[in-house]
Amino acid sequence: MANEASFWFLFAHLLLQILKANAKVPAIIVFGDSSVDSGNNNGISTILKSNFEPYGRDFFGNQPTGRFSNGRIPTDFISEAFGLKPMIPAYLDPMYNIADFATGVCFASAGTGYDNATADVLSVIPLWKEMEYYKEYQETLRGYLGNEKANEVLGEALYLMSIGTNDFLENYYILPKRSSEYSVEEYQIFLAGIAENFITELYQLGARKICISGLPPMGCLPLERTTNMFNGSDCVEEYNDVAKDFNGQLQGMVMKLNKELPGIQLVLSNPYDILLDTIQDPNKFGFEDAETACCGTGLLEMGYMCNTINPFTCSDASKYVFWDSFHPTEKANGILADNVVKNSLAQFL
Numbered sequence: 001m002a003n004e005a006s007f008w009f010l011f012a013h014l015l016l017q018i019l020k021a022n023a024k025v026p027a028i029i030v031f032g033d034s035s036v037d038s039g040n041n042n043g044i045s046t047i048l049k050s051n052f053e054p055y056g057r058d059f060f061g062n063q064p065t066g067r068f069s070n071g072r073i074p075t076d077f078i079s080e081a082f083g084l085k086p087m088i089p090a091y092l093d094p095m096y097n098i099a100d101f102a103t104g105v106c107f108a109s110a111g112t113g114y115d116n117a118t119a120d121v122l123s124v125i126p127l128w129k130e131m132e133y134y135k136e137y138q139e140t141l142r143g144y145l146g147n148e149k150a151n152e153v154l155g156e157a158l159y160l161m162s163i164g165t166n167d168f169l170e171n172y173y174i175l176p177k178r179s180s181e182y183s184v185e186e187y188q189i190f191l192a193g194i195a196e197n198f199i200t201e202l203y204q205l206g207a208r209k210i211c212i213s214g215l216p217p218m219g220c221l222p223l224e225r226t227t228n229m230f231n232g233s234d235c236v237e238e239y240n241d242v243a244k245d246f247n248g249q250l251q252g253m254v255m256k257l258n259k260e261l262p263g264i265q266l267v268l269s270n271p272y273d274i275l276l277d278t279i280q281d282p283n284k285f286g287f288e289d290a291e292t293a294c295c296g297t298g299l300l301e302m303g304y305m306c307n308t309i310n311p312f313t314c315s316d317a318s319k320y321v322f323w324d325s326f327h328p329t330e331k332a333n334g335i336l337a338d339n340v341v342k343n344s345l346a347q348f349l
């Protein structure tokens, strides 16, 4: 009797170990824009960079890296939560090589969008080019680990996509081309179609565990509130409504692809509610200011305008939801990442 009980105990224990080993994510692979870019823009010819102080002043070694924050970005925290490195290196950063990229790599580029025309605005890396880099990475990884092991890593890896805000705020609402071609509803359909094609191609290349992020309440970014200065600096409701609509479109696309592509585990992460929560009730999360950013006056500065000559930068970024006029602080990024891990990625842990 005792023997039988201990046999079943051992058996269950082993089974659990096997399941756990199988469930483990060996690498995190990132596509997107500045919300997740860890430094790919440093080496390209664009004016949209952040590899100088005070960016990164709370990062490891107080180093500016090209992340658009005072410290880590959400994907760094997610990597750590999965037991991987506490930061995901940028693919184009010459400091890193395939040994580093084997457990995490970032192809994201600040300023880019789903729409090719968005990447053109500030000459950054278009999404299709991020895919080309990914294909190159697959080949290098196969050379490094051998085909069998590399394919296992690529198939078990977690793929994170975070992109889309710039299509609206840097392109559609600023430049005449897309807004004369498409209504905002049509533009959303156009973008969601690009997202669908991108995910389908990733799947065909072997990806299975994929998380696509929806849009934040982008009307509440300090830069957008500044344009609303004569109306009490409120959040721009129209932009928030577009974000909510677009997130609904993405949700529909996610359900569709989960039915169509056997074995895919596609999830939507939605930063909208948690970020709006921190903005509407900053004290609850330990913040003091959710309207203006830490860097400079907090109304306009990002990129080169956010620099050490600017005398107004705050001394403690952890009191702020936003680091510059377009991007959250490290503390807010940690809250966002926590939320994503709990609500969207728990099944992959």
Ligand SMILES: *[C@@H]1O[C@H](CO)[C@@H](O)[C@H](O)[C@H]1NC(C)=O
Residues within 6 Å of the ligand: 116, 128, 194
């Ligand atoms: C974006 O540009 C690439 C490269 O020129 C092209 O292959 C792709 O079809 C374009 N995407 C759209 C949606 O036009």
Ligand SMILES: *[C@@H]1O[C@H](CO)[C@@H](O)[C@H](O)[C@H]1NC(C)=O
Residues within 6 Å of the ligand: 228, 231, 234, 235, 236, 237
């Ligand atoms: C200005 O504020 C009012 C009341 O909060 C709102 O109804 C209106 O849409 C706002 N206008 C703009 C341009 O955001």
